[in-house]
Amino acid sequence: MIPDEGISNFVKLGLEHNPDMRFVLQCSWYPFDVAPPAPGAPDKRIKDNALRDSAKIEDLQAAMDEWRTRMEKQVDALNQQHSKRCAFIVPVGDAVVKLRAMVQAGQFPGITQQSKLFRDPIGHGQGHIMALAAYCDFAAIYHMSPEEHPVSERSITPEQHKILQKLAWDTVSSY
Numbered sequence: 746m747i748p749d750e751g752i753s754n755f756v757k758l759g760l761e762h763n764p765d766m767r768f769v770l771q772c773s774w775y776p777f778d779v780a781p782p783a784p785g786a787p788d789k790r791i792k793d794n795a796l797r798d799s800a801k802i803e804d805l806q807a808a809m810d811e812w813r814t815r816m817e818k819q820v821d822a823l824n825q826q827h828s829k830r831c832a833f834i835v836p837v838g839d840a841v842v843k844l845r846a847m848v849q850a851g852q853f854p855g856i857t858q859q860s861k862l863f864r865d866p867i868g869h870g871q872g873h874i875m876a877l878a879a880y881c882d883f884a885a886i887y888h889m890s891p892e893e894h895p896v897s898e899r900s901i902t903p904e905q906h907k908i909l910q911k912l913a914w915d916t917v918s919s920y
Contacts, residue, residue, distance in 0.1 A: 748819040756823050756832055768823075768831055769885055771878065772816050774838040775808055776868045794866050797859040802846045809838045835885040837878045840916040841870075844877060844909070854904055872900035873909065880913030890914040 752770060759766040777790030778800060791797065813836065820832045841862075847853040848862065856862065862874050870878070876898045880891040892910040901909070 748815075748822070752819065752832075753823060756827070760827055760831060766831065767833065769833050769835055769882065770816065770820065771835045771837050771882065772813050772839075773878075774805075774841045774868060775812060777866060778805065778868065779808055780811070791866050794860045794863055796866075797845075797863060800845070800859060802842065802849060805842045805845060806839075809842050812838065833885060834920070835881050836916055836920045837881045839920070840877055840881050840912055841874055843912055843916060844873070847908070847912075853908060855902060872898045873905065876901055876906070877909045877913055880910050881917050884914050884917035890918075 752768075756768050759768065778797065779789050779791075781790070782788045813834070816834060820834055823832045824830050844853065845859045845862065848856050848859050851857065856873065862871055863869060864871055876896050879896050883889075883891040883894065890910065891913055892907070895903075895906045895910070898906075
């Protein structure tokens with residue numbers, strides 16, 4: 746959970762050995778689509794990948810907003826602790842929610858169900874999500890659009906690559 750001691754320790758160790766190091770932290774999506782239950786609370790995590798097809802985008806975005814806000818607090822604290830901006834967030838989870846909204850609205854060619862973006866109930870992504878994450882990371886690291894720089898993923902059509910690249914750039918550059 747956030748704050749994640751591993752992140753804090755990694756930043757500290759990295760800066761001890763390279764004071765100019767940058768840390769790019771992927772803010773992903775919740776496993777099972779929702780936060781883990783509090784002790785004694787009912788478990789609302791999905792048990793079947795097909796349940797993603799009826800997910801409400803506003804619920805996914807609300808969970809993503811809460812997750813990202815917690816991660817932002819840790820990143821802000823790290824940057825303040827080290828007196829410089831050394832840690833950055835890549836909003837991959839936000840891009841995934843936007844992709845799921847596109848699928849739900851019938852705006853992503855070739856995929857008509859959110860569940861087809863994932864391998865299992867945990868939320869391991871299929872090729873489209875893996876490519877989207879890679880495009881988001883590229884945009885965050887290089888400060889440029891991944892458009893015209895397709896990754897090799899045979900399950901993705903050229904048209905889908907273009908959409909994923911634009912989605913990644915729009916999400917990262919507006920964040």
